[in-house]
Amino acid sequence: MIANELLELYDAKRKKFQKGELIFAEGNEPHYYFQIITGEVKMCNFNDVGREFIQGFFQDGQSFGEPPLFLNRAYPANAMAVTDCEIMIVPKNNFLELLKNNNQVSLTIIEYLAQRLHYKSVMAAEISSQEPEHRLLKLIDYSIKFLKVQKGNDGFPIDLTRQQMADLTGLRVETVIRAIKSLEKKKELKIIKRKVFR
Missing domain, CATH: 1.10.10.10 (Winged helix-like DNA-binding domain superfamily/Winged helix DNA-binding domain)
Structure with missing residues (x-):
């Protein structure tokens, strides 16, 4: 999605997560932009009896958890490593500065978020009927x-x-x-x- 070299110019750090490790929890405040270098991540919730509800899966080159970052609201779901992962993590203010300075990257992020929103709308209709x-x-x-x-x-x-x-x-x-x-x-x-x- 965003070139790793560009992310590193804005103080991105590479961090490894083991399979099953929590990256962030539902209710946490968003402070970082996350982009997967290698591995797979899932966004999920658990109901009162511990049943898991999957929001989505994310793979190499994809980002996750951006909407709360833009809205300045708590995460509505957990992010967990499905496999061993290496992830680029950029502090929020640095990420917003990157977007201000790079119009094409901003458009790429908008298109990516629109695709995810469209997917959720399509699947919601399919699942219901x-x-x-x-x-x-x-x-x-x-x-x-x-x-x-x-x-x-x-x-x-x-x-x-x-x-x-x-x-x-x-x-x-x-x-x-x-x-x-x-x-x-x-x-x-x-x-x-x-x-x-x-």
Whole structure:
């Protein structure tokens, strides 16, 4: 998203997080801009009985947690390392100065936030009314577009686990597995060595 070299000019620090480590907690005040160098991060909430609700997953080159930073409000969700991660962390004031001094970067951030907002709107409509197969295809197609997945010989590789697909569509894992098998029979998806391709 933003070149690491540019972030470093604004006092970015590289920090490593281990798998399962909390990066920031729901209710914390935002003081930094976060951009992933390597690894995967999830934004999530837990209800009163400890059930997890996934807001989204973020990967190499993506940023997360910006809306509260711009709004100066507490984080509405937790950020946790799904894998071992290395993340660029920029102090808030330095990040805002970077945006003021770099119009193209500001436009990139606006477009990225708009894509995420659009995705949430689309998925909210899908989850409320559509059948499991339809929900999964919508999630997969949007992920391909949003993450700019490159097509290979077998199609577009889907880098989401069955559990992640379930979390993002409001389905049970068992339902996701059945829906994927059904979509494979309909030739909407391919499964090669347990990996899903579109």
